[in-house]
Amino acid sequence: MSGAIIDFFPQTNHLKGNYVRLGLVSRIFSGGTPDKGNLDYWEGGDIPWIGSGEVNQGIVQNPTAHITRQAVERSATKLFPKDSLIMALAGQGKTKGTVARMGIDAYGNQSLGCISDYSGESRFLYWWLTSLYREIRNLSSQETRDGLNQSMLGQIPVPLFDLATQRQIADFLDRETARIDLLIEKKQRLVALLAERQVEALEAAVLGGANVQRGNGGEWLSDLAQGWRFIPLKHFVSSKGGATPSKDRDDFWVGEIPWVSPKDMKVDVIEDVPDHVSEAAVKGSALSLIPEGAVLIVVRGMILARYVPVCRLGCEGTINQDMKALISDNRVASSEYLQLMLQGFSSVLMTFVEEAAHGTKKLRSDQLFNMKFPVPPLDVQAGIIRNYLAMRDHNKSLQEKTNSSIDHLKEYRSALITAAVTGQIDVTTYAKSGTPDRHLDAIQEEMGA
Structure with a gap:
């Protein structure tokens, strides 16, 4: 060879x-x-x-x-x-x-x-x-x-290897990898279940007992909890748009002001992004400075075919034209609660998404701002935020442990296959010795999952 x-x-x-x-x-x-x-x-x-x-x-x-x-x-x-x-x-x-x-x-x-x-x-x-x-x-x-x-x-x-040995190895790996794959599948279902429950818990928390009828501009069929009010978004939120400064002006792109685009909307709070613009760009284009704490939402792009990204700006910055910055009247709703509220109503917001030019998607901003949201008193908002963040952190810890356990199981699976097909282990006695069970138990105990 x-x-x-x-x-x-x-x-x-x-x-x-x-x-x-x-x-x-x-x-x-x-x-x-x-x-x-x-x-x-x-x-x-x-x-x-x-x-x-x-x-x-x-x-x-x-x-x-x-x-x-x-x-x-x-x-x-x-x-x-x-x-x-x-x-x-x-x-x-x-x-x-x-x-x-x-x-x-x-x-x-x-x-x-x-x-x-x-x-x-x-x-x-x-x-x-x-x-x-x-x-x-x-x-x-x-x-x-x-x-x-x-x-x-x-x-x-x-x-x-002789035919009998090949069959013994194949039988062993068919059996043992099936056990490992079943464990991996169960853990993957657990990770997905934790994510689903987190979404459901947030939706329930921001509804305030209302039963929303989706897709009709925000009409609810049941009463709110005591102290909650239905308020159109436009009555307690103002907005700012964005732009893309000229790429021909090098001096526009050498500054320190974050310029956020939809690709950056993958975190809850944006502290910084790869793209930055200068003060000259803000003065010489349609850009506006967005204050820290503003809630950002994507209003145009193919990402809207799957979900409506919402996050909060953790520093002063700017945004591009495919986004809106929402600035809440803190006497009515804190910016942290506005973010959670919009995330909790993500499935409702999706009903406002429609086809735009060139096949892309857009969120009907007029429908969003006319929609009536259930808004609780400020002290209730604080409690919802506190409870949700505690649950989210707990779920995140469980998901990280479970994903780490999945990685360990995949590594063990790969090592077991290599050891078996190269003849490094005697497959006729390996399973009977209890070694595979001890390996799987060790992974479970080590990860606490």
Whole structure:
């Protein structure tokens, strides 16, 4: 085997035995994509066809699309048989280099490499290639979308374990990784549940007992708690807009005044941002200085297709034209409460989002300012803020511990796969020794999750 290739795979140093090139013990080929412009290839088709993204299924059961018999006969697509393996030769993010098992017969595209007719146990080969994920990706440039090819796959080393040993290792990893994956899934559900409960708690806190009828400009069906009042936003909030100073004026962009745009709206309180403008920019453009404590809201952009970002300015600054700065009358509502109130009504605000020019989204500011919000007395506002922040900090701590536990489980899973496929552990006795249970218990105790 070529020394240049084998150097990519340090796992071979731990193998209990010899290895061989994958191309010598399997058949490796790619498929193709029927012409998308030819409707005869796609309309009414009943033959499964997959793209590279389907490797993320692990075991491919659901095709990307269906094609016709004519597409099979007149294009370069090829059959990837059930029980063969596929690997993404291209793809963004984590897709490239990911391997999956074919749970169905399906035709595939040119961005997939199919590994068929393996002379050993295909489940073992799946786990072996999974353990080499990073090394396989590094065979090609990280910037190259079509970095991997069939020749590279053919050079990958494969252990020469006997068939019985391969099956024992595959059985062990099928069983043990399923246990780990179940734990990871439970913890991921817990993280999602904590986030959902936090949203629900905030919504309940700022409603004041009112039952909002969404999408009708802010009409409520039930009475408010004692001391609360329905007040149109425009009666206790003023606003300022923003702008983008000329990019041709270098002197406009060498200052120390933060210039906030929607991409910066990922935190609760903005203390600083990457972009800054000068005093000359404020004087020589449509920019306005926004006071510290103002609540910022995005009113234009594709982010509004998902949610309405709201945060608070922790310093004096400026904003661009896709945002509004809301300045609350502190005799009616504190800026901290205004922020929480708008965040709590995020689902209602989404009903004010509509299509703008060039396909982007915009928030109807007129509807927002005419909307009547339930506003409690200032002392009640302070209590809501205090209780919500305490709950948020508690949830954040639980989420961080749980996410850390998930990371540890993933690391243990990866290490277990490598140890098993290289023969560093005896899989016939490892589980019986209780070692996997002790590892999982240790992760649970260490993270307190």
